[in-house]
Amino acid sequence: MLLTNRRVSLVFFCLAGMEVAWFTPFWLLVYRPARASVGWAYLLLLAALVAWTLVLELLSRTDLELGRYHLTALGLMAFTSLVLLGVALFWNHPSGDMRWLGPAFNALFVPQSGLPPALALVGGNLFLWQRATVATSRDVTFFGVGVNFRLGLLLLVVGGGIFSYVSGQNLTWLLWIYFTLGLLAVAIARIHEKAGDSQSAGTPLSGRRLGGLLVAVAATVGGVALLSGGYTAQAIWRALSITAPVWRLLRIVLVRVLIALEWLLEPILEWLLAWLQRIFAAGWIELAPQSPIVGAEEAQQMLTQENPSRFLELLRQAGIVLAIGAGVVLGVAILLLYLDKTRRRTVREQAEEAEAEAVTFGSGILGRGAQALRDMAGLVRRFGVSRQLLAAVSVQNIYANLCRLARRRGYGRRPAQPPDDYLPTLARAFSGQEEALARITAAYMRVHYGERPVTFAELAQLRADYHQVRRAERSESAE
Amino acid sequence: MARDDALDQITAQVHGAGGKSRDVPRDRGGQALAELRGRRYINKDKDTQFSDAWVFVSVLLTGFGMALDSRFLLAGALALLVIAAVGWLWNELSLFGLHYERRLSETRAFLGETVELTLEVRNRKFLPITWLQAVDIIPAVLPMDQAQARVNQTTHLGEFTSFWSLGAFQRVTRRFTVRCTERGYHAYGPVRMTTGDGFGMFSRTGALPLRQRLIVYPRLYAVAELRLPAKNPFGERLARETLFEDPLRTAGIREWQPADGLKRVHWKATARHHQMLSRLYEPSEEPQVLIFLNVATLTRHWLGNIPELLERAVSVAGSLAALAAELRLPVGLIANGFLPESDQPLRLLPGRSPDQLVRILELLAAITSFATRPIEELLITEAPRLPWGATLLVVTAIAHDELLATLVDLARAGRKVVLFTLAEKPPQELMPGITIYHLPHLVADLIVPELIQTADRERNAQSPIYRQGVA
Numbered sequence: 001m002l003l004t005n006r007r008v009s010l011v012f013f014c015l016a017g018m019e020v021a022w023f024t025p026f027w028l029l030v031y032r033p034a035r036a037s038v039g040w041a042y043l044l045l046l047a048a049l050v051a052w053t054l055v056l057e058l059l060s061r062t063d064l065e066l067g068r069y070h071l072t073a074l075g076l077m078a079f080t081s082l083v084l085l086g087v088a089l090f091w092n093h094p095s096g097d098m099r100w101l102g103p104a105f106n107a108l109f110v111p112q113s114g115l116p117p118a119l120a121l122v123g124g125n126l127f128l129w130q131r132a133t134v135a136t137s138r139d140v141t142f143f144g145v146g147v148n149f150r151l152g153l154l155l156l157v158v159g160g161g162i163f164s165y166v167s168g169q170n171l172t173w174l175l176w177i178y179f180t181l182g183l184l185a186v187a188i189a190r191i192h193e194k195a196g197d198s199q200s201a202g203t204p205l206s207g208r209r210l211g212g213l214l215v216a217v218a219a220t221v222g223g224v225a226l227l228s229g230g231y232t233a234q235a236i237w238r239a240l241s242i243t244a245p246v247w248r249l250l251r252i253v254l255v256r257v258l259i260a261l262e263w264l265l266e267p268i269l270e271w272l273l274a275w276l277q278r279i280f281a282a283g284w285i286e287l288a289p290q291s292p293i294v295g296a297e298e299a300q301q302m303l304t305q306e307n308p309s310r311f312l313e314l315l316r317q318a319g320i321v322l323a324i325g326a327g328v329v330l331g332v333a334i335l336l337l338y339l340d341k342t343r344r345r346t347v348r349e350q351a352e353e354a355e356a357e358a359v360t361f362g363s364g365i366l367g368r369g370a371q372a373l374r375d376m377a378g379l380v381r382r383f384g385v386s387r388q389l390l391a392a393v394s395v396q397n398i399y400a401n402l403c404r405l406a407r408r409r410g411y412g413r414r415p416a417q418p419p420d421d422y423l424p425t426l427a428r429a430f431s432g433q434e435e436a437l438a439r440i441t442a443a444y445m446r447v448h449y450g451e452r453p454v455t456f457a458e459l460a461q462l463r464a465d466y467h468q469v470r471r472a473e474r475s476e477s478a479e
Numbered sequence: 480m481a482r483d484d485a486l487d488q489i490t491a492q493v494h495g496a497g498g499k500s501r502d503v504p505r506d507r508g509g510q511a512l513a514e515l516r517g518r519r520y521i522n523k524d525k526d527t528q529f530s531d532a533w534v535f536v537s538v539l540l541t542g543f544g545m546a547l548d549s550r551f552l553l554a555g556a557l558a559l560l561v562i563a564a565v566g567w568l569w570n571e572l573s574l575f576g577l578h579y580e581r582r583l584s585e586t587r588a589f590l591g592e593t594v595e596l597t598l599e600v601r602n603r604k605f606l607p608i609t610w611l612q613a614v615d616i617i618p619a620v621l622p623m624d625q626a627q628a629r630v631n632q633t634t635h636l637g638e639f640t641s642f643w644s645l646g647a648f649q650r651v652t653r654r655f656t657v658r659c660t661e662r663g664y665h666a667y668g669p670v671r672m673t674t675g676d677g678f679g680m681f682s683r684t685g686a687l688p689l690r691q692r693l694i695v696y697p698r699l700y701a702v703a704e705l706r707l708p709a710k711n712p713f714g715e716r717l718a719r720e721t722l723f724e725d726p727l728r729t730a731g732i733r734e735w736q737p738a739d740g741l742k743r744v745h746w747k748a749t750a751r752h753h754q755m756l757s758r759l760y761e762p763s764e765e766p767q768v769l770i771f772l773n774v775a776t777l778t779r780h781w782l783g784n785i786p787e788l789l790e791r792a793v794s795v796a797g798s799l800a801a802l803a804a805e806l807r808l809p810v811g812l813i814a815n816g817f818l819p820e821s822d823q824p825l826r827l828l829p830g831r832s833p834d835q836l837v838r839i840l841e842l843l844a845a846i847t848s849f850a851t852r853p854i855e856e857l858l859i860t861e862a863p864r865l866p867w868g869a870t871l872l873v874v875t876a877i878a879h880d881e882l883l884a885t886l887v888d889l890a891r892a893g894r895k896v897v898l899f900t901l902a903e904k905p906p907q908e909l910m911p912g913i914t915i916y917h918l919p920h921l922v923a924d925l926i927v928p929e930l931i932q933t934a935d936r937e938r939n940a941q942s943p944i945y946r947q948g949v950a
Contacts, residue, residue, distance in 0.1 A: 142526060142679060143525070146528040146679060149528070150528065153555075154536075156555075157540060157552065157555050160551050160555075161543070161547075161549060161551055161552050164549055164550075164551040164552075165547060165549065170550060170551065171551055172550060172551055172554045175551065175554055175555055175558060176558075179558055179562065183562070183677075183678045183679075186528065186678060186679040187609060187677050187678060187679060189679075190526070190609075190610060190679045191609060191610050191642075191644065193526075194526075194610050194612050194642050195610075195642040197612070197640060197642075198612060198640040198641050198642035199626040199627065199628065199629065199639055199640050199641065200598075200625070200626045200639070200640075200641040200642065200653060200655075201641070201642040202641075202642065202643065202644070202651065202653060203644075204642060204644060205644065206644070208646060209607070209609065209644045209646065212607045212609070212646055212647075213607075213609055213677055216607070216609075216677050217677070217678075220561070220562060220565050220678075221558075221562075223561065223565075224554075224557060224558045224561045224562065225554075227557060227561060228550075228553070228554040228557050228558070231553050231554065231556075231557040232550065232553060233544065233545045233548045233553065236541065236545055236553075237545070
């Protein structure tokens with residue numbers, strides 16, 4: 001799998017570089033000789049990991065049985081460990097002279113102060129072999145690579161932080177290597193996964209695209225490296241010092257709040273103290289005899305006998321702190337409840353559907369007023385400014401009042417409903433008044449739709465009809 | 480105990496959902512711990528790696544770095560912040576300047592033809608798109624030579640997922656060959672595109688309402704395949720009846736005859752040709768052909784349908800329409816189906832337009848197996864509205880008694896009726912006034928050999944048995 005696909009090979013290489021990056025600080029903590037050249041140590045470890053991975057990959061491609069495969073792998077681990085010991089610690093022995101093996105074994109197992117260098121070397125080599133073994137069967141999904149990236153980053157931060165603190169060396173360059181390889185691995189794994197899920201993938205990571213990705217990663221990490229020069233503790237403190245007035249103000253406010261709280265809670269606390277004093281005075285609570293503590297006797301005397309006010313003062317302070325704590329907890333609880341309520345209300349609001357409503361002023365009062373003016377103008381145009389106009393207005397008012405009374409009784413007139421069509425409804429609203437209603441309706445139609453004015457005799461009759469209807473309506477309501 | 484089983488079932492369901500499952504602990508202790516952690520199970524399907532912890536760790540590292548005056552920790556904190564910020568910005572801009580285009584070389588095709596489908600993505604900005612996943616809705620029933628769509632089990636729509644990677648101001652085009660193997664209105668789109676930053680921090684999804692339609696006409700039989708008579712295939716009563724003429728519709732001019740009245744003289748043509756010419760009117764009772772297609776393939780709708788049989792019936796209807804158009808007869812189509820994506824019935828009145836056949840074929844392409852009403856009801860409803868000159872061609876895969884009775888009634892009422900039946904057996908009784916074509920040879924390959932009798936028992940088949948799944 002490692003050698004079958006260019007993208008996968010690249011991801012494996014990046015993962016190897018990341019693992020060596022976080023492993024190097026830890027290894028350098030136990031293998032001091034390599035601290036002199038951290039860069040070379042990183043490169044050698046990386047080369048070893050890549051080499052071991054390739055060896056295992058090639059070994060797995062052979063037709064070896066599983067048992068023989070394991071034996072061969074174990075043999076390779078032992079052999080490489082010995083070679084490493086010989087090269088690193090016994091390099092001055094002549095080639096072919098294997099007498100250094102004895103001291104090498106002694107170096108591994110003879111106890112001495114600290115971790116023996118030989119053990120650190122062999123342990124590091126075995127760790128690399130273990131990672132190489134895992135690498136050949138590793139899943140290069142986006143999730144897996146992402147977890148490796150984040151976990152490795154945490155390990156690097158911890159290991160690098162400790163190493164920097166202990167040795168005083170700057171390992172920042174290891175961070176940049178880690179981020180470069182990590183971001184590249186994550187990006188390629190994502191592309192690999194997305195392309196694999198698709199029915200048409202084209203050329204998922206051509207050389208040009210890979211080059212573009214490398215440029216993007218290098219530009220980002222390079223930018224971070226440049227910016228990190230200015231991101232120092234001093235610079236951050238300088239930046240924070242700008243906000244010093246705010247903190248001073250907050251301190252003042254906080255002190256005032258605490259004083260106010262104390263003032264508010266003082267009566268309760270005094271009552272509490274008095275109650276506690278009564279309890280102690282009554283002798284309800286007896287403390288078990290304690291073994292003498294050096295200096296405790298003096299303190300006890302100072303607190304209870306010689307200086308009882310000091311003990312009470314401590315109790316008072318503790319009570320204040322408890323009260324403030326309770327207040328804070330209560331406040332936080334109220335805040336959380338409010339937020340939860342707001343969130344639930346927000347969810348309900350999301351389910352609503354809003355629609356635009358016609359913009360009116362006072363529920364269309366302007367429109368209705370304008371319509372009334374237009375009606376009045378129409379009457380003036382038809383009847384002129386004369387007594388007939390007043391008669392026409394009176395008829396309209398009578399009919400409007402009639403409609404209002406009917407609506408009150410549940411027999412309203414529909415918009416644009418013709419008066420003659422509405423007449424049966426009026427008759428049902430005011431039963432027994434059919435003739436009067438018919439006259440009023442006919443007069444209204446004459447005035448409203450025609451240009452025939454009503455005479456004063458007719459108007460008097462209409463008024464009589466209207467009052468008759470009103471009386472009948474009142475009597476029915478009274479019953 | 481039962482409660483434990485229920486918990487196990489729920490856990491197993493969560494495990495089984497969607498292939499890549501969430502790691503939900505199966506034991507009760509693990510579940511309780513997961514509950515305490517705020518139900519945050521590990522989601523392996525998450526395709527982004529940014530979380531709140533990213534910022535938290537950065538702040539934490541900054542605090543430690545300031546306390547210890549460690550440049551290493553501060554650099555790590557800054558890197559986390561800056562990379563997250565760059566990723567966020569990249570992600571926000573990822574859909575900007577992104578164009579997706581889908582083109583079909585033809586929007587109409589006959590069964591068996593191929594159409595080229597072109598997908599094109601353009602990135603019109605400096606920022607590269609390291610990955611783009613486009614999920615395009617395409618008909619799964621039409622196979623493509625280079626790739627194949629998957630059927631979404633939830634929506635039952637074909638989804639074609641394509642992966643793209645584009646540089647700055649780059650255009651990438653891919654071509655696919657679509658084989659039109661199934662009649663119908665095949666809808667393409669909309670498309671849903673997902674992309675994000677190159678570092679795997681965030682992702683964005685955008686929907687593009689890019690809808691297209693590919694109409695695949697039904698297969699048309701030649702007259703020889705239908706085995707219809709070469710002369711008067713729709714019956715002998717189709718001869719032009721010019722007893723009554725429509726003076727509102729002038730068909731042409733002819734030489735004036737002494738019997739012609741002055742109203743009939745075409746004065747403008749007479750003046751132009753310097754000879755007396757009269758108008759030639761169209762007959763008031765024009766021969767027309769109206770095809771009634773029965774989309775039902777079984778007598779009862781709840782018995783289901785036989786898709787292959789419907790296809791043959793549709794092909795017969797289309798072939799008859801083509802034949803009528805070839806004979807220069809106004810032809811129309813009425814079917815007991817409905818238009819796609821609407822509740823309107825399939826109804827196209829006869830016309831002479833050059834596009835009439837294309838319209839009929841498009842309607843036939845849209846037909847589905849869902850019958851809105853029985854064909855006999857449709858005939859009874861529609862017949863009174865049709866002109867008397869119309870010949871009703873009824874195409875059906877089943878010839879049940881109700882339909883036959885309706886046809887007899889229409890014939891008695893003076894309607895010209897021609898029945899094209901694909902049923903296994905022709906009508907057993909004579910039907911006066913109706914021309915009947917029995918076309919079993921068109922469905923011979925669909926009929927399963929029927930077992931009539933065995934050595935120990937006898938079986939009489941009441942209905943034809945069609946072979947399912949044969950194209």
